Amino acid sequence: MGAKSVQPVNPAVLLAAIGLVIVVVVPFALIVLQAIFPELGRGSLAAPFSRLAQTLGDAKLLRMTGNTMLLGLGVAALSALIAVPLAVMRSLFRVPGALVWDILMLVPFMIPPYIATLGWIMSLQPRGYLFQLFGFDLAPFLFSIWGIIFVMTLNTFPVVYFAVSRTIEAVGSRYADVARVFGASGWKAFLRITLPLSTPGLAASLLLVFAMAIEEYGTPAALGRRAGFDVLVTGIDLRVSDWPIDLPGAAILSLILVVLSFGAFLVQRWLITRRSYQTTNGKPQSFEKRELGRWKAPVVAVFALVVFLATCAPLLAILATALSRTLSGGLTWSNLGFGNFITIFSDSTGALRALSTSLGLGVTAALLTGLLGALSAYAVVKSKMRGRGVLDVLTILPNALPGIVVAVGLILAWNQPWLPITPYNTALILLLAYCCILLPQPVRYATAAFHQLGDNLEAAARVFGASPLTAFRRILLPLIFPSLLASMLLVFAVATRELVASILVAPVGMQTISTYIWRQFEQGSVGLGMAMAFITILITTLFPLVVLSLMGKRGSLL
Known part of the structure; x- marks a missing residue:
């Protein structure tokens, strides 16, 4: 043999x-x-597990873990609250300008969360843009757990919006229509038929939002310190960057963060695998979207409000700060100019190198x-x-x-x-x-x-x-x-x-775009940081569009 x-x-x-x-x-x-x-x-394997009990027994760890869970669940819940109704309207009804709303809701993906957060700080802080325009500020709200959840949600809810709207479009309305034939109301058919069949897309997107929230550093670091709201990410950063360096403690906190992320993944798998969500049987489905009727104006107003908060408000704050000669000068024409952009392109601060x-x-x-x-x-x-x-x-x-x-x-x-x-x-x-x-x-x-x-x-x-x-x-x-x-x-x-x-x-000695922006804020050069942020948003938005456009033209030639 x-x-x-x-x-x-x-x-x-x-x-x-x-x-x-x-x-x-x-x-x-x-x-x-x-x-x-x-x-x-130090090259030694001595005293295994000796730091585990000390780190896990720290009272601050329990608070940081609880805050991290609260942040992740809060952002996921608020994202669902905003995105699911919008996705339902987008997928089941004829929303005027639907494609435009989709494009505008993609923009928050191109705005880094920490940059959007800095824009909200410039808008809502005492003497910020909101105060200059309307005479009041929302600083107590912004520098609180609810303010952190709100700001982070505006950056993450599009994940849920696109996932759920595409899932509902794939499910179609024929199952809900059958339920309505047998006497179910439109609302009951949606809650009992359409929404449960959309569970895979909803669960996957909420898992991603939860993971994005618990691992986000910029927003909790910028807003949480003033609110006394510490999370695992800022705790890990403190142990790695501040003396005395605590690498074992940072490693243990890192594993806790990994366990939280992996636990969310397991929950998603359990939700999806415990029952069948198949809706495609090989036969073509006709799916005609319904008219909004008298709800057209309110629906458009809701879309406009969400797009303004998620896209327009942070972009306008970033641009206004980038064009301001001095922060103390406020929103006046005499205080606006291109000096910060000129400084960026002159590379006197190392911006072009970054x-x-x-x-x-x-x-x-x-x-x-x-x-x-x-x-x-x-x-x-x-x-x-x-x-x-x-x-x-x-x-x-x-x-x-x-x-x-x-x-x-x-x-x-x-x-x-x-x-x-x-x-x-x-x-x-x-x-x-x-x-x-x-x-x-x-x-x-x-x-x-x-x-x-x-x-x-x-x-x-x-x-x-x-x-x-x-x-x-x-x-x-x-x-x-x-x-x-x-x-x-x-x-x-x-x-x-x-x-x-x-x-x-x-x-x-090496600077990247993000470290340059972050350090400009720490040094008080807010205008320079925002000018770099605006340039970054333009590049990361336009470059992919240009590449895809060129590839499309090449494909048509071939």
Whole structure:
């Protein structure tokens, strides 16, 4: 009986495994090890678990964890309260200017949360723009837990809006119509039929909003300190950035944050898997949206109000501050000018260097995550190698790793004294952080695209002598590229303005867009910070649109 043949290793799978180990496994493993072995930084495995009881027994930890949960649940609940009614109206009725409202609700994605928060501070603080225009301010509300939830919700509710509106459109109205034939009211048919069938989209979007809220650093840092509202993210930052440095405590808090994110993921899985939500049976469905009738004006007014608060108000505050010569001069024509923009483009404060650094890192992160995402998705979907399930878990793990946790893991992993060579204190450490945080986007897009490709294309290439890597590069990668490009543009937009990892692991003397803006506010140069913020929003909005437009023209030519 012959020996069992050993299946050769697919180079694409090997590259995916190596990349995932470097980008995902190393920082997460070091967080776990540091939490267990507090002396790990000194090269010792002594006194395991000795800091666990001390950290978990800290009264402040219970308060920070409770505040984090309150923040995440509050933002998710308010996002649902705002987004679900809008999504229902958008998907079931003919809303005037529906496409325009959709585009305007995309803009909050392009405004980094910490920049939007700074805009709200300029508007609602004492002597802010609201006071200058109408004679009162909302500072007590802004610098409170409810103000933090409100500001963060305006940045996250579009996630729920787009997910639920698309889900309801896919469900259609025929099931609700059947219920109405049998005597159910329109409201009851919606609550008992349409809304439950939309659970997958609603649960997935609320999970994402919860995860975004508990890992957001800029808004709790800017508003929470004055409100005395500490969360796990600010607690981790305090332990990493303030003396005495407490790396074991930061690692333990990081693991608690990971547990919260992963717990939300499990809740979503339970909601989706406990019953069937299938509504498609292969037969075409006609779906005619209803007229709003006498509700047309109120519905348009609600859309306009939400768009004003989420998009127009922060953008106007950012632009007004960027054009102001001095903050004390207020909103007067004599105080407006382009001096801050001239200072930015003269590079006297290092703004252009920060801009070019972030743009370079954003492009590089998009290319690397796109390649690694495509390889990882190929290994999981198309390869027959053992261990595919492990690789799949590794591609999902970054979803449960907030940015500050990734930053802590990279500090622990690459700042060890015994390492002969390290990317720490170089631009490469920032690149690793961005790749880990944003890798799930290309992976999910590429996975969906690979599921749509049959196996016969790669098999045909192999018959004609192509290696697995050649078949991947010449056949499969071009076919999934349109989907992959969309995810890479998203990675670029987010990486160029990422804040928390940039603050924690940026090399000494290197500035990115986010650290430049944050430090200008700390130094009192608010106008310069807002000018840079406005330029960033323009770049991260226009660049993806230009690329997609060019790709569309190229496709039409081909």
